[in-house]
Amino acid sequence: MPLLGQKLRQLRDKQSLLDVAKETGVSKIEISRYERGIYFPSPEKLKKLSEHFKVDYSELRKLYYQETLQDDEEQNAILAWVVESVPDEKLQSIGLYRQSQS
Secondary structure (H helix, E strand, C coil): CCHHHHHHHHHHCCCCHHHHHHHHCCCHHHHHHHHHCCCCCCHHHHHHHHHHHCCCHHHHHHHHHHHHHCCCHHHHHHHHHHHHCCCHHHHHHCCCCCCCCC
């Protein structure tokens, strides 16, 4: 089971998928797929889940990026290209900041 999926399953503990789905607006099928690593949540859905489970969004986001990028050079290059095209305000709204260039 992927790291993010393990964490989500651990956080859900004894709550049913249906209860979490009702409280977050994320479908129980999606949550199940996230837990099993079949799909990864969008930033918006990951934010909803982090708020529901009362955990820091950045903690879940780090697990997501660890799994989706896995230090692959090509993926990192693509991500860097995408980030460069996003305005600073948008990056900051999801908790990302550019490194200052000395």
